[in-house]
Amino acid sequence: xxxxxxxxxxxxxxxxxxxxxxxxxxxxxxxxxxxxxxxxxxxxxxxxxxxxxxxxxxxxxxxxxxxxxxxxxxxxxxxxxxxxxxxxxxxxxxxxxxxx
Numbered sequence: 001x002x003x004x005x006x007x008x009x010x011x012x013x014x015x016x017x018x019x020x021x022x023x024x025x026x027x028x029x030x031x032x033x034x035x036x037x038x039x040x041x042x043x044x045x046x047x048x049x050x051x052x053x054x055x056x057x058x059x060x061x062x063x064x065x066x067x068x069x070x071x072x073x074x075x076x077x078x079x080x081x082x083x084x085x086x087x088x089x090x091x092x093x094x095x096x097x098x099x100x
Contacts, residue, residue, distance in 0.1 A: 066090060
């Protein structure tokens with residue numbers, strides 16, 4: 001269902017001539033909402049110690065466009081990907097961690 005919503009959203013944005021940045025922002029918000037939801041077995045990442053500890057690393061990762069990869073951000077990526085089955089990029093996940 002989440003994938004269908006994302007596809008519908010991207011189709012609407014791209015079909016209406018929206019800029020790529022609008023799509024990226026919408027995708028990042030969707031990732032963030034998915035990460036902080038309490039639905040299913042994923043629980044909430046907003047109280048996950050590993051993910052929260054990666055906020056500083058996530059800021060460095062986003063600011064450096066992925067060049068700076070700390071140990072905490074790598075651990076958070078592994079934790080999130082172990083729970084969330086969607087294929088999000090590292091940049092999307094790092095941005096979502098900052099939004100928690």
